[in-house]
Amino acid sequence: MQSFTGVGVSPGRIVGSVRQMPKAVSEPPAGEKLASSTTAEDAAVTLRAAAKAVQAELKQRSVSATGAGKSVLEATALMAADPMLIKGAVKLITNNDTSAERAIWESAASVAEMLHNLGGYMAERATDVLDVRARIVAELRGVPAPGIPASDEPFILVADDLAPADTATLNPAVVLALVTSGGGPQSHTAIIARALGLPAVVAAVGVESIADGSAVYVDGAAGSITLDPDADQVAAAEAWAANAATLAVFDGEGVTADGHLVPLLANVGGAADAVKAAAAGAQGVGLLRTEFCFLDRDEEPTLDEQVTAYRGVFDAFPGKKVVVRTLDAGADKPLPFLTDASEPNPALGVRGYRTDFTSPGVLKRQLAAIATAAEGTEADVWVMAPMISTAEEAGDFAGMCREAGLKTPGVMVEVPSAALTSETILGLVDFASLGTNDLTQYAMAADRQLGPLAALNTPWQPAVLKLIQLTVAGSVAEGNNKPVGVCGEAAADPALAVVLVGLGVNTLSMTARALAAVAAVLAKVTLPEAQRLAGIALSAPSALEARARVRAELPVLDELGL
Amino acid sequence: MSERTATIASRVGLHARPAAIFAEAVGALPVEVTIALEGDPADDAMDASSILSLMSLGAANGQVVVLRAEGDGADEALESLVKILETDLDAE
Numbered sequence: 001m002q003s004f005t006g007v008g009v010s011p012g013r014i015v016g017s018v019r020q021m022p023k024a025v026s027e028p029p030a031g032e033k034l035a036s037s038t039t040a041e042d043a044a045v046t047l048r049a050a051a052k053a054v055q056a057e058l059k060q061r062s063v064s065a066t067g068a069g070k071s072v073l074e075a076t077a078l079m080a081a082d083p084m085l086i087k088g089a090v091k092l093i094t095n096n097d098t099s100a101e102r103a104i105w106e107s108a109a110s111v112a113e114m115l116h117n118l119g120g121y122m123a124e125r126a127t128d129v130l131d132v133r134a135r136i137v138a139e140l141r142g143v144p145a146p147g148i149p150a151s152d153e154p155f156i157l158v159a160d161d162l163a164p165a166d167t168a169t170l171n172p173a174v175v176l177a178l179v180t181s182g183g184g185p186q187s188h189t190a191i192i193a194r195a196l197g198l199p200a201v202v203a204a205v206g207v208e209s210i211a212d213g214s215a216v217y218v219d220g221a222a223g224s225i226t227l228d229p230d231a232d233q234v235a236a237a238e239a240w241a242a243n244a245a246t247l248a249v250f251d252g253e254g255v256t257a258d259g260h261l262v263p264l265l266a267n268v269g270g271a272a273d274a275v276k277a278a279a280a281g282a283q284g285v286g287l288l289r290t291e292f293c294f295l296d297r298d299e300e301p302t303l304d305e306q307v308t309a310y311r312g313v314f315d316a317f318p319g320k321k322v323v324v325r326t327l328d329a330g331a332d333k334p335l336p337f338l339t340d341a342s343e344p345n346p347a348l349g350v351r352g353y354r355t356d357f358t359s360p361g362v363l364k365r366q367l368a369a370i371a372t373a374a375e376g377t378e379a380d381v382w383v384m385a386p387m388i389s390t391a392e393e394a395g396d397f398a399g400m401c402r403e404a405g406l407k408t409p410g411v412m413v414e415v416p417s418a419a420l421t422s423e424t425i426l427g428l429v430d431f432a433s434l435g436t437n438d439l440t441q442y443a444m445a446a447d448r449q450l451g452p453l454a455a456l457n458t459p460w461q462p463a464v465l466k467l468i469q470l471t472v473a474g475s476v477a478e479g480n481n482k483p484v485g486v487c488g489e490a491a492a493d494p495a496l497a498v499v500l501v502g503l504g505v506n507t508l509s510m511t512a513r514a515l516a517a518v519a520a521v522l523a524k525v526t527l528p529e530a531q532r533l534a535g536i537a538l539s540a541p542s543a544l545e546a547r548a549r550v551r552a553e554l555p556v557l558d559e560l561g562l
Numbered sequence: 563m564s565e566r567t568a569t570i571a572s573r574v575g576l577h578a579r580p581a582a583i584f585a586e587a588v589g590a591l592p593v594e595v596t597i598a599l600e601g602d603p604a605d606d607a608m609d610a611s612s613i614l615s616l617m618s619l620g621a622a623n624g625q626v627v628v629l630r631a632e633g634d635g636a637d638e639a640l641e642s643l644v645k646i647l648e649t650d651l652d653a654e
Contacts, residue, residue: 075582075613082585084612111614121577122617129614 008223009190012199013240021159028101055080108133184454203454250281250516265509271312284321286509287487306369318378352387367404414438419467422474436488459490460543472504494521502534568647580651600626
């Protein structure tokens, strides 16, 4: 029985057959000429046929699609055989003897550039042209089209890593689980999997060799993939399916076995998310990402647009807390009007709160929009700034909030310096929220997106737990019981959630999908037990050991398949 | 050479879905049709069957465009296309 081991990032036990995600289409070499056996006329005919085939395939897919996806597919289908695109390529074939692959590559590049220069909506369509180009080149080469395979049969998707754009085409009704050879616990694959509630294992070396159609068993908690599952594994998958139904229900109160309350909040990215989170029983919003309002735009959204967007979220949580994080642009979330894409080291660059240094005004206007949106709603609106590094910054931000009429300012603790100075910082603001994804990447000096660093890049690192402990200690020393929450992916891991509670964290905010599982495990543990487990994790020599030792003390995890 | 003008009725202008519908209709015709913004020289007119050309033309709601075609059936073809442009395609 052959098996592979990676990092389990989203729990679940499942048996299914594998589909490999085709590799990204590589660029045909610059200057690639027609093969001597091919005439320019033949190459042009072949290219037109390939374009028509791609068009037919996209059109076919648009028939079964609905809503926005349908019109995008229809428009993309037209682009595939567009005269502007094809004529440009045929000209290169005829005049320069360029190979069909290279010709379509260059023709699409210039069309994409033209669209990009038009800006706005057109610039967004440039991506569609490049997608069409990759499909035509794949067709010409006779290899599978890039992207998630289209299939009516459910399958386990195996890939190098998933990009944010793949989310749009990932159908959770067909994809049973995600397995990647690259990526880490904070990679997009992990985030997508948790949001969709799909079992997932990342950084599993060797899985690219699994043949399409192979039957495998995936355990998203243990991080294992096994070929040709045995009867026990099939039974485990069936037990999980039965359990999953009970783990999907959260009764709306996070509490330990001995009655210690731990409000469980949701991370949301817009009004639609917020409505779903409220329906899932979330006790409020611990992180409202406001980037949704700003991404894919060339210009800052207007006050009215922002007010409408925020109010949609506030209205979903009357009488509950909603923590708004101000714009967190930069690094992996660039914005043309705010951030400089040419920074050599964007994770350490002008991002988060720091964009206020280089583009003052955007934050001030956003705070005004939040204040306006908060008026007349019943939500208890708190506001926090991302990437705060010093107490001085925290104080400046609190001042801006007060000026805007927002009464509960706070900060994200994701830079280690903020964790180390939390006592001073909490003297100036009303609360702190730990962003464990970035806190981990900065504490460990390990890029979140790099597969080879996955082992370093986990919030189970004792050093990260120590920083969380110090942040809580700072709050205690400050003396006014100012709350410290966690709003990173760490809070969604039920075992780690217990450790966080033991470290003294007051609230946990996570993807709404994880609420029920975290609540189920917390309900089985007393506060003194959680504190003991936190001690075990803090003193472990490695993240792997910390996780293993804590999990060994929590038999409930295995019973629930978490 | 036949020539017709049309006022763009779709609220989003001539891109996204309206452009797709229009380009597809042009592609199904037996004649080649060009499109230009009113007042632009005929030499700058673009292939009306290309959705990418239509998108780069960027005709907004209320703007007037000029359609041109030559040969048998050109008049009828342009007539049918004017009707499409003067319908709010985004509303359907």
